[in-house]
Amino acid sequence: DAGVIQSPRHEVTEMGQEVTLRCKPISGHDYLFWYRQTMMRGLELLIYFNNNVPIDDSGMPEDRFSAKMPNASFSTLKIQPSEPRDSAVYFCASSTGLAGLNEQFFGPGTRLTVL
């Protein structure tokens, strides 16, 4: 049974380049979350979707970040242009039912390094 799938697992890019991170949630899950994890700030919720609709994007750091969920099985997080301070591990998670009250299933993460 496949869990949450993220790609790529590692991404190294140069400052100013566009970065796109991808996520496939668990089939049947209606909530999808994007998190960022750094040593300094810990685990931060960036945005979450319910039934493909963004519900809360208050955690998105700035306009350089955008997220989409065109269908129930795919989501992207885009950073344009990227900056060194965006270096972090980005996690996608999904859940079902009353999200926040049920378990979130996390993907393995994408480690982003911006030079």
Place this chain on the structure above:
Amino acid sequence: AQSVTQLGSHVSVSEGALVLLRCNYSSSVPPYLFWYVQYPNQGLQLLLKYTTGATLVKGINGFEAEFKKSETSFHLTKPSAHMSDAAEYFCAVSDRITGGFKTIFGAGTRLFVKA
């Protein structure tokens, strides 16, 4: 507003010793509480959760946690540490809020287990 405080960013125990990881929360309504574990280079996975009912919750790998409303605590324990328990542990709290929910993760506690 919700908040989660994990006391101690690092905890070190000997193999076979008691594990105690502390978590205190603040919430305006009865909370839903979670403990997640993160092994190196992996996403978070659920250890246990408290929603309603019995205040002592048992999870995977021999861990348990007790919800103490009077102390606003949800400490995680395991009677006997194993080397494989070395990981980072996150306490989280979820509240229903107008229009949705919010899940807040603590800063994490890294558990070291000495042979």
